[in-house]
Amino acid sequence: MYFSKKIAVTGGCGFLGVHLCKKLLSMGNEVICIDNCYSSQKRNIYHLLENPRFEFLRHDITFPLYIEVDEIYNLACPASPVHYQRDPVQTIKTCIHGTINMLGLAKRIKAKILQASTSEVYGDPEVHPQPEGYWGRVNPIGIRSCYDEGKRCAETLFFDYHRQHDLDIKIARIFNTYGPMMHPNDGRVVSNFIIQALGNKNITIYGDGNQTRSFCYVDDLIDGLIKLMDSPDAITGPVNLGNPDEITIMELAQKIIKLSGSQSCIEKQPIPLDDPLKRKPDIQLAEKILSWQPSTSLDHGLEQTLLFFKKANDIQIDHSLS
Numbered sequence: 001m002y003f004s005k006k007i008a009v010t011g012g013c014g015f016l017g018v019h020l021c022k023k024l025l026s027m028g029n030e031v032i033c034i035d036n037c038y039s040s041q042k043r044n045i046y047h048l049l050e051n052p053r054f055e056f057l058r059h060d061i062t063f064p065l066y067i068e069v070d071e072i073y074n075l076a077c078p079a080s081p082v083h084y085q086r087d088p089v090q091t092i093k094t095c096i097h098g099t100i101n102m103l104g105l106a107k108r109i110k111a112k113i114l115q116a117s118t119s120e121v122y123g124d125p126e127v128h129p130q131p132e133g134y135w136g137r138v139n140p141i142g143i144r145s146c147y148d149e150g151k152r153c154a155e156t157l158f159f160d161y162h163r164q165h166d167l168d169i170k171i172a173r174i175f176n177t178y179g180p181m182m183h184p185n186d187g188r189v190v191s192n193f194i195i196q197a198l199g200n201k202n203i204t205i206y207g208d209g210n211q212t213r214s215f216c217y218v219d220d221l222i223d224g225l226i227k228l229m230d231s232p233d234a235i236t237g238p239v240n241l242g243n244p245d246e247i248t249i250m251e252l253a254q255k256i257i258k259l260s261g262s263q264s265c266i267e268k269q270p271i272p273l274d275d276p277l278k279r280k281p282d283i284q285l286a287e288k289i290l291s292w293q294p295s296t297s298l299d300h301g302l303e304q305t306l307l308f309f310k311k312a313n314d315i316q317i318d319h320s321l322s
């Protein structure tokens, strides 16, 4: 039997946040979406605003917040390099001040709190695939550090609140996730390739294209987050959530060209600084303690994402004609 809860989702207007709010509402919960729309738009949640169990609060989590909820999913943080490098000081403030504020709130109201951490805590890893016990290899002073080190520090804060204040915490280390509602211009590889393919423009690959990534479809990831939040108190994480099927960036580009029937060619450009060469989650822990594993094939997930971007494209063309 499922009892409905009052749940706060910080970053609820973002790519993962919208899917999470929607899923939590569909389960009968009340959802408060907290977002300052730094890397998203309010229109992402227009379709949820009519639901009487949904509420939107425009708020920057680097400032304290006083609400009453049973659970907090802390997703607020720009996730793509384009967005988190635009104002790196604000990024690290969100990771640290924002996390302290959300942990303080959870402590005051005795709520359970889940942190959306990231595979970036592993940096450019020497261990492959990356298990949760691996401490990572992160450059502390590079252009990605505001995000990578910010997220590492957020994990530390979660564990210190847990040890010092007995707070009920959960940490998910999320690996590359894709799907409908991705931001079209935030430079993430799947959305970049799809937009270039749909416009029959050259697909830009950084480096030789042999670097690998593994992509998790958004529905699978959201199921994993909810399973982690609903797991017994003794399970704190960190737990890797991602899809272990590895693919080279070159193979991904070729797959997207094929699925979209595009005329695009591939163009190579120099690889950016600190771009990891390999990224693949070890998800044995999630399989064991959450009975979770992704079930959506890359082809199916890409087809759904292509459909979303095609529709968004058509709407834009419609608007430009009117």
Ligand SMILES: NC(=O)c1ccc[n+]([C@@H]2O[C@H](COP(=O)([O-])OP(=O)(O)OC[C@H]3O[C@@H](n4cnc5c(N)ncnc54)[C@H](O)[C@@H]3O)[C@@H](O)[C@H]2O)c1
Pocket (backbone or CB within 6 Å): 010, 011, 012, 013, 014, 015, 016, 017, 034, 035, 036, 037, 038, 039, 040, 041, 059, 060, 061, 062, 074, 075, 076, 077, 078, 079, 080, 083, 094, 098, 116, 117, 118, 119, 173, 174, 175, 176, 177, 178, 183
């Ligand atoms: N999408 C992925 O592949 C991925 C991978 C690893 C980790 N994550 C983590 O998951 C979370 C969500 O990622 P996403 O892909 O939805 O990113 P996103 O950028 O689409 O969404 C983040 C949301 O947080 C909001 N936000 C940023 N700073 C804020 C602040 N100070 N106060 C209130 N709101 C703020 C943004 O406006 C945005 O709506 C992030 O914490 C990210 O680090 C995502």
